[in-house]
Amino acid sequence: MMTPKQKFIMALEGKQPPGRVPHFELVFFLTMQAFGKVHPRHRSYHQWDQMHSSEQALHIDDMAGLFISIARRFEQSAIFVNGPELWGNDRLGNTLAVLEKIREKSGDEFLLMMHGDATYDVPAGDRMLEFISSIADNPQKLKDEAQKKIDDAIERAAYIKKRGVLDCFGMCCDYCLNTGPFLSPQMFGEFVAPYLKQLISAYRQMGYYTIKHTDGNIMPVLDYLVDARPHAIHSLDPQGGIDIAEIKKMIGKKVCLIGNVNCGLMDTGTEQEVVESAQYALKHGMPGGGYIFSTSNCIYTGMQLERYELMLDVWRKFGNYSE
Numbered sequence: 666m667m668t669p670k671q672k673f674i675m676a677l678e679g680k681q682p683p684g685r686v687p688h689f690e691l692v693f694f695l696t697m698q699a700f701g702k703v704h705p706r707h708r709s710y711h712q713w714d715q716m717h718s719s720e721q722a723l724h725i726d727d728m729a730g731l732f733i734s735i736a737r738r739f740e741q742s743a744i745f746v747n748g749p750e751l752w753g754n755d756r757l758g759n760t761l762a763v764l765e766k767i768r769e770k771s772g773d774e775f776l777l778m779m780h781g782d783a784t785y786d787v788p789a790g791d792r793m794l795e796f797i798s799s800i801a802d803n804p805q806k807l808k809d810e811a812q813k814k815i816d817d818a819i820e821r822a823a824y825i826k827k828r829g830v831l832d833c834f835g836m837c838c839d840y841c842l843n844t845g846p847f848l849s850p851q852m853f854g855e856f857v858a859p860y861l862k863q864l865i866s867a868y869r870q871m872g873y874y875t876i877k878h879t880d881g882n883i884m885p886v887l888d889y890l891v892d893a894r895p896h897a898i899h900s901l902d903p904q905g906g907i908d909i910a911e912i913k914k915m916i917g918k919k920v921c922l923i924g925n926v927n928c929g930l931m932d933t934g935t936e937q938e939v940v941e942s943a944q945y946a947l948k949h950g951m952p953g954g955g956y957i958f959s960t961s962n963c964i965y966t967g968m969q970l971e972r973y974e975l976m977l978d979v980w981r982k983f984g985n986y987s988e
Contacts, residue, residue: 669742670776670832673957677833677874677896677921681954686947686984687742688977689923691835691878691899692963693735698970702731705748705763707966713753725749725759729766736775739977742957743776745835750780757821764830778876781834781868783818784861785811787847800852811860819867826871833874836865836895841881843905850885858889865893876923880962881905887916897921900961903942904929910949913956922950923957931960931972939972943979951984958984 667675672682673689696704705728713721732744744767749759764777785807788796799807825831840846846853865875877895882905890898898916901907901924909925916922925946930938943958950956958980964973 668774669736669740670773673742673776674874676955676957677876679918679921679955681986684985685740685981686951686956686958686986688739688958688980688984689741689743690739690959690964691745691837692747692965693739693741693973694966695964695968695970695973696731696735699738700731700734702727705731705746706751708748708752710752713759725762725766728763729770732763732767733771733775736771739973741775743778743833745778745780747780757825761825761828761830765828768830776832776874777830778833778835778874779831780837781818781822781864781873781875782836782838782877783814783864784836784838784857786838786840787842800856804856807856811856815860815864815867818864822868822871822873826873831873833876833896834868835876835878835899836861837878839881840879840886841883841902841905843881843902845882845884846886850889853886854889858886858893861889862893865895869894883907887912891916891919895920897923897957899959900924902961903927904961907961909946913949913952917953917955921955921957924959924961925950926958926960926976928960928962928965931976932968936972936975939975940979943976944983947980947983951986 667683673687675682676687694704696702732746735741736744746760746763749763750756753759760779767777848856868875875895876897876899877890878899880900880902883890898920901909901912901922903925904927909922912922927942930942947958
C-alpha cells in the first residue's frame with residue numbers, strides 16, 4: 666500500500682496516483698479549534714535562547730507531534746514546517762530540528778517541506794518606494810542583490826541536504842495581487858524570472874521537489890513560472906481570476922497544479938458555494954493526474970473549522986480516481 670508521501674510525489678511528477686487525489690494545505694492555523702494548541706507560528710518564544718536544551722527539546726517534540734496530528738486527522742500528504750524559523754538565534758536549526766523530530770515520529774509517511782524562496786516578492790508598504798526607485802536609478806544593484814540572495818539560498822540548501830530530512834521547498838514569495846503581478850511582465854522577466862529559474866534548477870539538481878506558491882492573478886507571468894520548471898504551482902487563486910479548467914488545458918501536462926478551492930467562499934460564502942467550488946476544482950484538476958487538492962491559500966486564522974471539514978467531505982466523495 667502506498668504512503669501519502671508516495672502518492673503526493675506521483676502527483677508532483679504529473680502522474681495519477683491510485684485511489685483518492687492527494688490533499689495538502691500550505692498551513693493549517695486552526696490548531697486551537699482542532700487540538701486545543703497554539704500553532705507554532707503563533708507562539709512567541711522571546712526566551713528561547715535562555716531555555717535549557719531539555720526544555721527546547723520538549724517544545725520541539727510538541728510541535729512535531731502537532732504537525733503530524735494535523736496531517737493525519739485531515740489526511741494531508743505533506744507537512745510544511747513553519748513557525749520555528751521566527752524565534753531563537755539558530756532559526757534554521759530550530760526548523761530542521763522539528764523536521765527531524767517529525768521524521769523520527771512518522772517515518773517516511775509524509776513529504777516534508779520548508780520555505781525556500783529567495784526571489785523578490787511584493788514589497789511591503791515601507792519598502793515599495795525604495796524598490797521602485799532602485800529599478801529606475803540602479804537596476805544593476807537590484808540584480809546583484811537578487812543574485813546574492815539566490816547564491817545564499819543554494820548554499821543553505823546544500824547544508825540542509827547533509828541533514829537528510831527535507832524533501833521539498835515551498836517557494837512562498839508572492840508575486841501577484843488580484844489585478845496582476847507587482848511588476849510588469851517585462852520587468853518580471855528581468856528582475857525575478859531568471860533568478861527563480863536558477864534557484865529551482867539548483868534545487869532539482871540536489872534532488873529536492875519544489876512547489877511555487879503565489880496568490881493573485883498569475884496569468885501575465887504564467888509562462889515565466891512554467892519555464893522555471895517547479896514541480897507544482899500553488900494556489901491557483903480564483904479571487905485573482907484563475908480558472909483551473911483553463912489552467913489545466915494550458916499547462917496541466919507541464920506542471921502539477923495545487924489548489925483553486927476559493928478561500929474567500931470558505932470564509933464568507935454559503936455552504937453550497939463552498940461545495941460547488943470544491944467540486945469544480947476536483948472536476949477540472951483531477952483528469953489525467955498531476956493535481957493536488959487544496960484551498961487557494963491556506964486554512965487561515967478566523968475560518969470556521971466546519972467549513973474546512975465540509976470541503977473535505979466533498980473531497981472524500983468526489984476526489985477518487987476509478988480503479
